Amino acid sequence: MTLDLFDSVGGTEPREEDLGPGARVLRGFALPHDAALLSALQGITDASPFRHMETPGGFRMSVAMTSCGAWGWVTDRTGYRYAEVDPVPERPWPTMPMAFLQLAQSAAARAGFADFVPDSCLVNRYDTGAKMSLHQDKDERDFSAPIVSVSLGLPAVFLFGGEGRADKPLRVRLIHGDVVVWGGPARLRYHGVMPLKPGHHPQLGAHRINLTFRKAR
Numbered sequence: 001m002t003l004d005l006f007d008s009v010g011g012t013e014p015r016e017e018d019l020g021p022g023a024r025v026l027r028g029f030a031l032p033h034d035a036a037l038l039s040a041l042q043g044i045t046d047a048s049p050f051r052h053m054e055t056p057g058g059f060r061m062s063v064a065m066t067s068c069g070a071w072g073w074v075t076d077r078t079g080y081r082y083a084e085v086d087p088v089p090e091r092p093w094p095t096m097p098m099a100f101l102q103l104a105q106s107a108a109a110r111a112g113f114a115d116f117v118p119d120s121c122l123v124n125r126y127d128t129g130a131k132m133s134l135h136q137d138k139d140e141r142d143f144s145a146p147i148v149s150v151s152l153g154l155p156a157v158f159l160f161g162g163e164g165r166a167d168k169p170l171r172v173r174l175i176h177g178d179v180v181v182w183g184g185p186a187r188l189r190y191h192g193v194m195p196l197k198p199g200h201h202p203q204l205g206a207h208r209i210n211l212t213f214r215k216a217r
């Protein structure tokens, strides 16, 4: 019998998967830090609670969102943008916790992006059925910085497409602790999330939480 890198026997499955130049999945990268991330998240949502925002076209987003860091991402009838003030409590967004910043920086470095200094972390909460349509992250001013995306809670199917909306996306199952990093030639690739299947996660119950770190300005 021959074993190669892709045999799962004996725990030899690859822990990192390239999704093309500039894009990589780091399996389990956030796992050693999950308790610290979740306790820091509680502080964020106490100050800036999750809310379902409205798209410019008038649709209520199925994903509930909040942010931390100097800039938070918001959408309403006037458009998508980064804002320094959370419009719900009308206060600046919570500071980015050190545990968040360190994880984002080490994941970026691991994927080949040294010196990533995010100034924004968008926090997405998916309940059963919540999804995110294919989109590009392009409200940031500086596309030289990557996106670092951390999955916690229930598993989800992440869609990772090409530079055109019609390019057939890869389907990548992401579980608690997985991190995806895309930047450089992959920075503007379309991506999205399939509707969340019902389930129960020991730490997050019926939810999936996703943290996306960005350099907004």
Ligand SMILES: O=C(O)CCC(=O)C(=O)O
Pocket (backbone or CB within 6 Å): 122, 124, 132, 137, 149, 158, 191, 192, 193, 210, 212
């Ligand atoms: O939830 C995810 O895995 C992706 C989230 C995302 O693409 C975004 O917040 O822009």
Ligand SMILES: [Fe+2]
Pocket (backbone or CB within 6 Å): 135, 136, 137, 191
């Ligand atoms: Fe995105």
